[in-house]
Amino acid sequence: MNFYTADTHFYHDSLLTSQVFSPRSQFLTVADMNETIINHWNAKVKPNDTVYHLGDIAMKYTKPASLIMAQTFDILSHLNGHIVLIKGNHDSSALFKYLAQQQLNSQNGQPKFDFHEVGVRLKFDHHEVFLTHYPMMLGLTKNQINLHGHIHNYSVHAKENINVGVDSPDIDYLPSNSVPFGAPLSENEVIAIIAGKKRDYLQRV
Numbered sequence: 692m693n694f695y696t697a698d699t700h701f702y703h704d705s706l707l708t709s710q711v712f713s714p715r716s717q718f719l720t721v722a723d724m725n726e727t728i729i730n731h732w733n734a735k736v737k738p739n740d741t742v743y744h745l746g747d748i749a750m751k752y753t754k755p756a757s758l759i760m761a762q763t764f765d766i767l768s769h770l771n772g773h774i775v776l777i778k779g780n781h782d783s784s785a786l787f788k789y790l791a792q793q794q795l796n797s798q799n800g801q802p803k804f805d806f807h808e809v810g811v812r813l814k815f816d817h818h819e820v821f822l823t824h825y826p827m828m829l830g831l832t833k834n835q836i837n838l839h840g841h842i843h844n845y846s847v848h849a850k851e852n853i854n855v856g857v858d859s860p861d862i863d864y865l866p867s868n869s870v871p872f873g874a875p876l877s878e879n880e881v882i883a884i885i886a887g888k889k890r891d892y893l894q895r896v
Contacts, residue, residue, distance in 0.1 A: 693815075694736055694772070694875035697745035697779070697824065697840025698856035701725050701766050702759065704751075713843035713858045717872075728857065728873030729769055735874045736771040742875050743811065745840040745855060746779020746824030748786075760789040767804070768795060775805045779824040779840065784808075816882045826852050836885055850892040853884055864888055 698713070700706060702725065706715045718724040736742055749763040763786065767774060778787065787806045795803035810823040818836045821827055827837040829851045839847075840856040847854065854861045857873050864887030865880055876884070 692737070692740045693813075693878045694740060694742045695745065695822070695838055695855040695878075695881055696732075696742060696857060696873075696875035697854075698747045698843055698858060699728055699744070699749070699873065700747055700781075701728070701749035702751035702762060703749070715858075725766060729766065731871040731874040733769075733771045734871075735877070738771050740772040741775060742770070742772045743775045743777065743822055743838075745777050745822055745838065747781045747840060748776065748779070750781045756785065757789065760786050764790055764793050773801055773805070774803060775807065775811065777807045777810055777822060777824055815878060816885075818885070826854075838881065850889045853881065853888065855881065861888060864891070 700713070702721050704721045706713050707718050707721065707724070708716070715724060718727065732742075749759060749766065751759045751762070753759045767790070776782070776787065776790070778784075790804055791806065810821055813820045813822065818834050820836045820838060822838050824839060825841050826839045826847045829835050829837055829849075832851060835851060837852050838855050839852060840854065842854060843856055844858040844860060845854070846860045855876050861884050862870050862876070864884045870876065870880065
């Protein structure tokens with residue numbers, strides 16, 4: 692099964708006190724936040740599943756920089772599934788190179804990680820789906836959808852753009868409290884969000 696997420700921002704302590712952007716005041720420490728995301732991820736994702744992570748894995752400034760790379764690898768190595776990483780603005784090429792050098796094998800023998808600098812194109816539920824970190828402006832389209840992250844607790848004012856980040860308000864198109872914080876969205880949940888946002892926006896016309 693395929694899952695989708697973005698903007699986990701492991702180790703990003705300033706989010707715990709932010710009043711506006713991606714507020715995560717429910718956590719007292721980044722260790723608590725990290726553990727919650729890991730537990731909710733692994734409760735939902737099985738070892739043979741695939742998770743598309745649409746950028747901004749972790750954020751912490753360390754000296755040397757390799758320290759946060761090692762900490763990020765440690766987090767990712769504890770997460771279930773084959774993880775397809777799409778680079779976000781807080782993910783460096785050096786991080787991707789480090790993760791590739793530390794490459795693990797997932798349970799089915801495949802490499803644990805795949806890496807993409809810009810994005811991935813998929814097809815499901817009769818949609819052409821573009822997976823990117825930054826939102827794409829698709830314009831007038833019938834069957835194209837953009838799954839993205841980057842904007843945290845905001846939503847693009849277009850029915851074709853679905854924010855799959857852990858802070859996304861687009862998750863509100865699903866039943867209340869059905870997605871624990873940090874749990875990736877299943878493909879069926881993404882399909883339900885696409886349909887819900889489309890209905891919502893067509894009613895506004």
